[in-house]
Amino acid sequence: MNPAELQFAVPLWLLLLPLALLPLWQRFGARPAEGAGARLRHPDAAGLGTAARVRGRAPVAWLRAAALALAVVALAQPRTPGAFIPEPGEGRDLVLVVDVSGSMLVRDYRADGRPVSRIEVLQGVVTRFVRAREGDRFALVALAEEAGTVVPLTRDRDLVVRQLARLRAGVLGDDTAIGDGIALAVEQFAGGERRPAVILFSDGESNAGILHPAEALALAxxxxxxxxxxxxxxxxxxxxxxxxxxxxxxxxxxxxRYFHAASTRDLEGVLEAIDRLEAPAAPTLSGERLWRSWYPLPLGGAAGFLGIAGLLALRRGP
Known part of the structure; x- marks a missing residue:
């Protein structure tokens, strides 16, 4: 601990420090009651007896005074400053556009040694990607013959993962309205302040929808x-x-950037690359800082002094 950095969280408690003098005043400042020592007949003997009692009680008074002073210091919560608390960097706004046309049921990928469909591989790998991106907001758009927003931008990554797992390929037809899907994705960022990006997963070219892909790209x-x-x-x-x-x-x-994921491992590598390209902003230092509290030291000292004072009082009497 650097004494020069010592501060008190509640310094008003220090106003009670004069109370630490109370045990000393009781022993040395208060006048004895009238008639005290009346049974001592010789004046010199009476003075010697009183002085002996005062000397015997002096250590107890000093110990109690020190204990009170340390207790007051503990109440004031002495502390020293530590490092500033870092604030996490601002996350990204990411919209996942997933092709759920009938061709996504083709089983040309392998997982655990067995053939799996394109949509199954996508759901598994993208789920891990979403769970790892703390601080981001996600939206989910599905497209086939038409496009629709499944989940608007949200911080609830569990919701995005659940809805992603519920997507079924082929239900909305076999065609692909990529232009409509991109336009819906761009709409998610209206009025947003974070850095946006769209990730489109598809196995085909656009052959349906209201908007031509070129029109949607102009919006982006x-x-x-x-x-x-x-x-x-x-x-x-x-x-x-x-x-x-x-x-x-x-x-x-x-x-x-464009990526081609020809295997499950390729798709994992693609999302790792996007994770690096869309990394959150670097953490910044906030105005708040960590503090190390030292109140246990004076509190322990107060307890120790009171214990010693109690033992001395028992040995020498009140």
């Missing part, structure tokens, strides 16, 4: 929202028509 560029596109095909990358922007074109147009 205007809102400064990067689009990370992840192609979910357990094999060769998809070839798109010349007049349609492919997943790689969509990412490049918005300042994002």
């Amino acid at each position: 560029r205007a809102a400064a929202v990067p689009l990370y596109t992840v192609e979910i095909t357990g094999g060769a990358a998809l070839e798109t028509a010349d007049d349609e922007p492919g997943l790689a074109d969509m990412a490049a147009t918005t300042g994002g």
Whole structure:
């Protein structure tokens, strides 16, 4: 402990320090009651007896005074400052756009030695990604022949994980309205102050919906929202028509990145890369700091002095 840094959390208690003089005043300042020592007939003998009693009680008085002083100091809560408390960096706003068209039921991935569908692999890997991103807000958009918001932006990652697990491929048809899905994702960021990003998981090109992908990409560029596109095909990358922007074109147009996940391990690596690209802001130091409390020391000293004073009083009498 550096005495120069010592502070008191409740310094008003120190106003009671003069009370520590009370035991000394009782022993040395208070006048004896009239008639005290009347049974001592010789004046000199009476004086000697009184002096002996005072000397015998003096250590007890000093010990009690010290105990009271230390107790008051303990009540004032002495402490020394420690490090400033770091505040976690601001998280990101991430919208997951998941293709649930019929082709996502194709079983061209493997997990634990068995073939699994594209949607199963996606749900498992993305769930781990969401759980690991503390401090972020997530939204979930599903798309097939049409697109819909499953979960709006929320800090409740458990809710996002539960709804992600409930997605069923093929229920909404076999076509893919990528333009509508991107537009819905961009709408999630209206009025937001955090850094946004959209992660699109799909195994095909856009062939349905109200908005053409180029129109949706214009909305994303205007809102400064990067689009990370992840192609979910357990094999060769998809070839798109010349007049349609492919997943790689969509990412490049918005300042994002395109990834092809040909295996479960590839998909895990893709999300690790996105995790690094969209890392939360660095922690900052808040105005609050940690404090180390020292009140147990004076409190223990007070208890010790009172104990010694009690033992001396028992040996020498009141």
